[in-house]
Amino acid sequence: MTHFPALFNPFTLNKLEIPNRIVMAPMTRSFSPDGIPTEDVAAYYRSRAEGGTGLIITEGTTINHGSASGDPKIPNFHTQEALAGWQRVVDEVHEGGGLIMPQIWHMGAMRPEGTGPSPETRTVSPSGLKYPGKETGVSLSKQEVEDIIDAYVSAAVSAKELGFDGVQFHGAHGYLIDLFFWEGTNVRDDEFGGDLPERTRFASEIIARTRAEVGDDFPLILRFSQWKQQDFEHKMATDPDKLKAFLEPLQAAGVDCFDCSTRRFWEPEFEGSELNLAGWVKKLTGVPTITVGSVGLDSDFINAFVGEGSAAAPIDGLVQRLDEGEFDLVGVGRALLANPDWANKVRDGHIADLKAYTKEDLSRLT
Numbered sequence: 324m325t326h327f328p329a330l331f332n333p334f335t336l337n338k339l340e341i342p343n344r345i346v347m348a349p350m351t352r353s354f355s356p357d358g359i360p361t362e363d364v365a366a367y368y369r370s371r372a373e374g375g376t377g378l379i380i381t382e383g384t385t386i387n388h389g390s391a392s393g394d395p396k397i398p399n400f401h402t403q404e405a406l407a408g409w410q411r412v413v414d415e416v417h418e419g420g421g422l423i424m425p426q427i428w429h430m431g432a433m434r435p436e437g438t439g440p441s442p443e444t445r446t447v448s449p450s451g452l453k454y455p456g457k458e459t460g461v462s463l464s465k466q467e468v469e470d471i472i473d474a475y476v477s478a479a480v481s482a483k484e485l486g487f488d489g490v491q492f493h494g495a496h497g498y499l500i501d502l503f504f505w506e507g508t509n510v511r512d513d514e515f516g517g518d519l520p521e522r523t524r525f526a527s528e529i530i531a532r533t534r535a536e537v538g539d540d541f542p543l544i545l546r547f548s549q550w551k552q553q554d555f556e557h558k559m560a561t562d563p564d565k566l567k568a569f570l571e572p573l574q575a576a577g578v579d580c581f582d583c584s585t586r587r588f589w590e591p592e593f594e595g596s597e598l599n600l601a602g603w604v605k606k607l608t609g610v611p612t613i614t615v616g617s618v619g620l621d622s623d624f625i626n627a628f629v630g631e632g633s634a635a636a637p638i639d640g641l642v643q644r645l646d647e648g649e650f651d652l653v654g655v656g657r658a659l660l661a662n663p664d665w666a667n668k669v670r671d672g673h674i675a676d677l678k679a680y681t682k683e684d685l686s687r688l689t
Contacts, residue, residue, distance in 0.1 A: 326671065326672040326674075327642045327669060327670070329344070329643075329645050329646035330343060330638075330642050331343045331670055332344065336542050336580055336652075337542040338542075339489060339542050341377045342377050344377060344653050345377045345378075345653055345665075346378045347378070347379040347654075347656075348615050348654035348655060348656035349381060350656055350660060351382050351383055352364075353396040353397055355405075355408070356396055357396075358396070358397065358404075359398070359405045359407075360409055360412050361408065364398070364408070365411045365412045365416075366415065368381065368421075368423060371663050372415075372419035373419040373664075374664035375665075376655075377652075377666070378424065380423075381423065381426055382398065383397070383427075383428030384399060384405075384409070384425050384427065385397060385398070385399045385401075385430070386399075386427060386428070386478050387477065388429060388474050389441040389444030390429075390434055390444045390446050390460070391429040391434075391439075391499075392439040393430055393434035394438065394439060395440045400481060400482070401474070401478060406481060406485065409425065413486045413487055414486075424489040424491050426492075427478045427482075428493040429493075431447065431497075432447070432460055432497075433552065434460075436460065445460050445461045446460030446461070447467070447499075448460055448462070448463070448499070448508060449463055449503050449508060449509040449511055452502075452507070454551070454554060457553075475492065478490075479537060480536050480537060489542030489544065490541070491543075491544040491582060492526070494526050496548055497552040497553045497554075500525060501551065504519075504523065504547070505522075506519070506522070509522050519560065519569050520572055523569060523573055524572070526545065527575070530543060530573065533577075534576070534577035543579050543580075544580040544581070545573060545578045546584055547581065548584035566603060570607060570610075578610060579611070580651075581601070581604045582615065582654065583600040583601035583614060583650075584654075585601075585614075588601075588614045588615060588617065598649060599644075601613060601615075601649070602649040605648075605649070605650055611652065612650045614650040615653070617657075
């Protein structure tokens, strides 16, 4: 007997057949010495595939730009050695019966100066800002913007060549793409600045140029968030009309799915409606969405940063909303970290056997 059948119905994203609605959310681990994914990394992802996860999205992996990474143990997605490591990851996951996409990433102003594999490279952001009024690093020239767009596209092309099942671009949480979205950190006066729809130009160019290179059938996901690490309460779009204006250029560029990152999936995005962010995005665009935010746990991920664990929590309300069509896929992060077989246990009705997310699990994450 399959428990929570809505969670285990297949779903087609672009032309990718996903066996269920469970997505492993990206979680930075810093377990790749010199940026190269090891056999242990491949085994880590394979165990989640064998545990029943429908689609795996990897930890953030960085593009070919000197200030993309602040930690030499974060995997990259451009050196020959790292791509060979990722080939092993893809092969292991596919042999384990799973699907996998890399999350392509540039840290932007969240990278501390003088860190990472290229410490001599200055930290960059659209306008030299980490948050409103806080200067850090240097402002990107137009040519540097173009070069970084090319680096994102090159990484996506490499993902297709390696046999990944699609790509996710990390456009959330105050990292580089998100810094272009945010009015407080993008005060540019060229075509990459302006009002909220105009500030999507950087991401839209990445998506459109990637689409031109990888073809129509290769799924492209954009992760975005209203909140920033620099400001947990921030909202770029304060009402549905502003959110629609933000989404339309990205949809037109070729996004197949929006991964809508929130701290708590159950919280309404706007007053007057119970829809969460993923629900509103699907309603406004018709594009498939992933909901994420403390799924299967009783506290949000911020507690993890201060060394606190979380107990397993019921998922009945989540599944009801999925069954009603509010969103299409469900991102599971820390619960899957503690339980590689989370999906199979939920399917088989063994929720009581799920382990809590503990302080010890922090050793598996940064």
